[in-house]
Amino acid sequence: MTRLRRIFVMPAAILMLVTIAVPAGIIGVYSVLSRGAYGGVELPWTLENYGRLIDPLYGGIFVRSFALAAAATALCVALGFPLALFIARAGARKNLYLSLVILPFWTSFLIRLYAWMFLLRDTGLINTVLQSLGVIREPLPLLYNDGAVLLGLVYGFLPFAVLPIYATLERLDKSLLEAAADLGARPIAVLTRVTVPLCAPGIAAAAILVFVPSLGTYITSDLLGGSKTILIGNLVQNQFTTARDWPFGAAVSIVLMMVAVALMFAVRRRGEELL
Amino acid sequence: MKRGLAAYAIGIYGFLHLPLLILAIFSVNASRFTAWQGFSLHWYQAMFADRDLLESAGNSLAIAVASTALSTVIGTLAAYALWKRASNWLAGRRSSPECRCSRCFSGRFAMSTFVWECTR
Numbered sequence: 127m128t129r130l131r132r133i134f135v136m137p138a139a140i141l142m143l144v145t146i147a148v149p150a151g152i153i154g155v156y157s158v159l160s161r162g163a164y165g166g167v168e169l170p171w172t173l174e175n176y177g178r179l180i181d182p183l184y185g186g187i188f189v190r191s192f193a194l195a196a197a198a199t200a201l202c203v204a205l206g207f208p209l210a211l212f213i214a215r216a217g218a219r220k221n222l223y224l225s226l227v228i229l230p231f232w233t234s235f236l237i238r239l240y241a242w243m244f245l246l247r248d249t250g251l252i253n254t255v256l257q258s259l260g261v262i263r264e265p266l267p268l269l270y271n272d273g274a275v276l277l278g279l280v281y282g283f284l285p286f287a288v289l290p291i292y293a294t295l296e297r298l299d300k301s302l303l304e305a306a307a308d309l310g311a312r313p314i315a316v317l318t319r320v321t322v323p324l325c326a327p328g329i330a331a332a333a334i335l336v337f338v339p340s341l342g343t344y345i346t347s348d349l350l351g352g353s354k355t356i357l358i359g360n361l362v363q364n365q366f367t368t369a370r371d372w373p374f375g376a377a378v379s380i381v382l383m384m385v386a387v388a389l390m391f392a393v394r395r396r397g398e399e400l401l
Numbered sequence: 402m403k404r405g406l407a408a409y410a411i412g413i414y415g416f417l418h419l420p421l422l423i424l425a426i427f428s429v430n431a432s433r434f435t436a437w438q439g440f441s442l443h444w445y446q447a448m449f450a451d452r453d454l455l456e457s458a459g460n461s462l463a464i465a466v467a468s469t470a471l472s473t474v475i476g477t478l479a480a481y482a483l484w485k486r487a488s489n490w491l492a493g494r495r496s497s498p499e500c501r502c503s504r505c506f507s508g509r510f511a512m513s514t515f516v517w518e519c520t521r
Contacts, residue, residue: 130482131481131482131483132482134478134479134481134482135478135479135482135483137474137475137478137479138475138476138478138479139479141475205413208406208409208410208413209409209410209413211406212406212407212409212410213410215403215406223410226414226417226418227417229417229418230417230418230421233421237421237424238420238421240424241420241421241423241424242420244420244423244424244427244435245420245423249434249435250435251423251427251435254435254436281416281417281420284413284416284417285417
């Protein structure tokens with residue numbers, strides 16, 4: 127039986143090795159090589175690509191990306207928790223409400239971002255309606271700024287926050303909540319001092335699931351942020367395309383990956399069961 | 402509190418679904434601009450008349466079907482192999498049967514990934 131299991135797990139293990147470990151290794155090797163004249167990489171080996179990251183220009187990009195990802199994470203958790211609570215308490219309609227959270231995933235993220243562009247741009251629905259109602263004269267600058275990127279991130283990743291929080295809420299021991307109420311805690315106190323702390327694993331998992339993809343995003347900032355909003359993801363993309371500096375792009379990717387892995391380990395103990 | 406939570410949920414569901422709903426409504430707009438100029442299936446006609454578009458849709462569908470079939474087979478084998486293991490580097494530590502999250506998400510997530518592949 128053990129042998130059969132070993133054979134069964136092989137295809138998945140090989141696939142993960144070939145599609146995750148090998149590319150990550152290639153990126154690692156690229157990051158310590160020199161830049162080729164027309165893209166690609168050349169000898170000699172160097173650590174200069176990592177040294178360049180100390181440049182305040184890139185430091186600024188990292189800080190901005192972290193700030194945006196942190197804001198998106200905080201918003202997703204704060205907005206997602208009450209919704210998860212609502213679904214967990216919904217009784218028979220639980221599955222319907224859960225499906226409604228997942229339903230947006232059935233449409234391409236790209237199209238969902240275009241939907242927001244349709245709403246937010248200068249000639250978009252919101253500005254058109256506000257102008258025809260006479261509320262505003264000039265269109266509001268809703269698109270192509272950090273706020274729009276934040277909106278896109280929250281919109282795209284909110285379901286990732288709701289699902290793990292819901293999973294912990296759903297299997298919460300109800301008798302603990304009843305005990306708190308019996309001992310005189312008001313509903314708000316039960317929520318903040320019993321439910322939320324017991325939900326810590328779910329909240330930690332939610333935070334990771336939102337923060338990591340937010341930190342590396344490039345399509346959201348590309349479409350909603352315009353040219354001003356350069357984030358780490360865009361930096362990497364530029365190095366491999368227009369800038370033709372593959373080693374530097376690889377070094378940035380490696381740093382990004384290490385941050386993600388470090389975060390995973392940091393919250394592993396709390397969110398372990400869910401990640 | 403219960404009523405407040407329900408109202409809040411309606412707001413969040415609106416946030417999640419309204420943008421796409423509005424996009425769908427404007428897909429049957431006669432005008433190509435934001436102003437509403439009456440119902441028309443013009444854009445759908447244009448879509449089905451576009452050979453390149455249909456060809457790429459066919460490609461997307463073929464790739465989605467193939468990758469779904471492959472990952473379902475590989476994933477099922479791996480899931481069976483890792484089933485009821487107390488500790489495993491692939492499944493993660495402490496993946497006990499109580500871990501209900503996997504049960505309630507798996508089906509819907511599989512569907513979502515299919516569409517995801519299809520539309521990427």
